[in-house]
Amino acid sequence: MADPSVFAGPALRRIRRREGLTQAATAARLAISPSYLNLMERNQRPVSARVMMRLIEEFDFDPRSLREDASIGGLDGLARRFADERFADLAIDREEVDELLSAAPQAAAAFARLYDRAREASASASDAIVAARREIERWRNHFGDLDHAAEELSDEMRLSRGDLSVALTERLRERHQFAVRFLPREIMPGMVRRLDLHARQVQLSEMLPPESRTFQLAVQLAQLEQREAIDTIAQGARFDDETARELFIHHLTGYFAAALIMPYGRFLRACDATDYDLPVLQRRFGVSFEQLAHRLTTLQRVGQRGLPFFMARLDRAGQFSKRIVGASGAELIEAEHSCPLWIVHKTFERSGELLVQLVNSQSDGQTTDVWFTVGRTVEGMGTSGAAKFSVVLGLDASLAGSLAQARGVSLRPEDAVPIGPGCRRCHIEGCEQRSLPPIGRRLRFDPVSRGATPFEFGDRGITL
Structure with missing residues (x-):
C-alpha cells in the first residue's frame, strides 16, 4: 500500500x-538532495516514510506535532486568518x-484557536443568510424550470391583465379546496398570511x-x-446548515410566485x-416596486435574456436586508x-418618489x-405600515441608454458620483461626508x- 501523503514544510523549516x-x-543528515529538501519545505513534495524515519532518528522529531499544523491549515490557513x-x-x-509558524508553532496554533473560537461565538443566522444568498448567486438568480412551470400554470389559468387574485382564489378553491378569507388585524397580529388546515382556509x-x-x-x-420541484433544486445545493436550506426554499417559493404573476415571456x-x-410595468402587472425589482434580476433565459439588473433593499441606517x-x-x-452619498439614502426624504x-x-x-x-422607498411586510426601506435597482451604465428612467440623464463616467463600500473600507480622499478613517491608512x-x-x-500605516 502506498504511503499516505504527508506535507510538513513548516515543520522541516522549524527543525533546520x-x-x-x-x-x-x-x-x-536526511540522506536526500538539497533540492528535494527545498521542495518538501515548500510543500511541493510530501515527506516519505523513509525521510520521516530519518527525522525521528536524527532530530528526535515527534510526528504528532504535524497534527497542529494540519489543524490550522498550515501556512495557507494561518495567512488566511x-x-x-x-x-x-x-x-x-x-x-x-x-x-x-516556523519559529513559534504553538503560539501560532494558539492564535488560530482563539481566532476560530471568536468567529464561532459571533456566528449567527446571518451566516445562513450568506450561504443561501451565495447559492442564489451561483444560479444568477435564474431558475429556468420554475419559470417554465409558472408560464404553463399561467396559461392553464388564462392569467392576463384581469384580476389575478380572483383567478388564484378560484385555483385554490377548485384544485385544493381552500377558501380565501380576509381577517381583521386584531385577529392576525403581526401576521400577513396563515394556512388553516382545519378550516381549509388561506387567511390573509x-x-x-x-399587490x-x-x-x-x-x-x-x-x-x-411546486414543493417537489423546489425541494429538488434545494437538495442540489448541499447546505451544511438547515436554516440556509429553508431560506433558499423561501426564496424559490417567492421566485415562483413572482414568475406566475409576471410570466417570463x-x-x-x-x-x-x-x-x-418601471411605473408602467408596475401598473401593467399589478405589482409593487419591490416585487418588480426582484423579477428584473431574473431575466437570464438562454436565447431570451433581459438586461442584467441588480437589486438591494436597505434601511435608514444603510444596512442591507436584501442583495441580489x-x-x-x-x-x-x-x-x-x-x-451615504448614494441616492438610496435620499429616498427616505422623498418617500414614494423614483430617484x-x-x-x-x-x-x-x-x-x-x-x-x-x-x-424609491417601500413599506415593509408588517401590517402597521411603520417600517420603511429603500429598494434600489442598478444596471451597468453602458447598458442603460435605452431605459425610460435614464432619459435626460448623463451616463458619462466623468459625471458619476463616486461612492465607496462604507467609510471603513472606502479610500476616496476629500469626502466631506466621511465618518470614519479607512482601515490601513495613516x-x-x-x-x-x-x-x-x-x-x-496618506499611505498605508496605523490608523486611529
Whole structure:
C-alpha cells in the first residue's frame, strides 16, 4: 500500500532553524538532495516514510506535532486568518506569517484557536443568510424550470391583465379546496398570511395592499403545487446548515410566485416594449416596486435574456436586508454598509418618489464600475405600515441608454458620483461626508491648517 501523503514544510523549516543548519547540511543528515529538501519545505513534495524515519532518528522529531499544523491549515490557513480586515493596519505579509509558524508553532496554533473560537461565538443566522444568498448567486438568480412551470400554470389559468387574485382564489378553491378569507388585524397580529388546515382556509390580513394579497396567494399556490420541484433544486445545493436550506426554499417559493404573476415571456416583451419603464410595468402587472425589482434580476433565459439588473433593499441606517447581484456582477452591494452619498439614502426624504443617480463604485481608491441606479422607498411586510426601506435597482451604465428612467440623464463616467463600500473600507480622499478613517491608512495632522474633510490620510500605516 502506498504511503499516505504527508506535507510538513513548516515543520522541516522549524527543525533546520532550531539546529542552525543550512539546507545542504540538513539534507545530508536526511540522506536526500538539497533540492528535494527545498521542495518538501515548500510543500511541493510530501515527506516519505523513509525521510520521516530519518527525522525521528536524527532530530528526535515527534510526528504528532504535524497534527497542529494540519489543524490550522498550515501556512495557507494561518495567512488566511491574518488577512482579516481587523489586522489590515498591521500590514502582516505572508513571509511574517511563515516566520511565526516556523519559529513559534504553538503560539501560532494558539492564535488560530482563539481566532476560530471568536468567529464561532459571533456566528449567527446571518451566516445562513450568506450561504443561501451565495447559492442564489451561483444560479444568477435564474431558475429556468420554475419559470417554465409558472408560464404553463399561467396559461392553464388564462392569467392576463384581469384580476389575478380572483383567478388564484378560484385555483385554490377548485384544485385544493381552500377558501380565501380576509381577517381583521386584531385577529392576525403581526401576521400577513396563515394556512388553516382545519378550516381549509388561506387567511390573509386585511391590512395587505392589493399587490401583496395577490403575491401571498401566489406564494401559497407555490407551496401547494411546486414543493417537489423546489425541494429538488434545494437538495442540489448541499447546505451544511438547515436554516440556509429553508431560506433558499423561501426564496424559490417567492421566485415562483413572482414568475406566475409576471410570466417570463410576456414580462420580457413588456420590458422591451416600454423601455423598462418601471411605473408602467408596475401598473401593467399589478405589482409593487419591490416585487418588480426582484423579477428584473431574473431575466437570464438562454436565447431570451433581459438586461442584467441588480437589486438591494436597505434601511435608514444603510444596512442591507436584501442583495441580489443576479448576472450584473455588481460588487457595490457586497459591502457591509452603504455609502451615504448614494441616492438610496435620499429616498427616505422623498418617500414614494423614483430617484435616479449615476455612481461609480470604488475599491481601495480605484474606480471599478459605473452604474445607473434607481431607487424609491417601500413599506415593509408588517401590517402597521411603520417600517420603511429603500429598494434600489442598478444596471451597468453602458447598458442603460435605452431605459425610460435614464432619459435626460448623463451616463458619462466623468459625471458619476463616486461612492465607496462604507467609510471603513472606502479610500476616496476629500469626502466631506466621511465618518470614519479607512482601515490601513495613516492619518495626517497639520498643526497650521484645517482641511474641509473630517479625516486626512496618506499611505498605508496605523490608523486611529
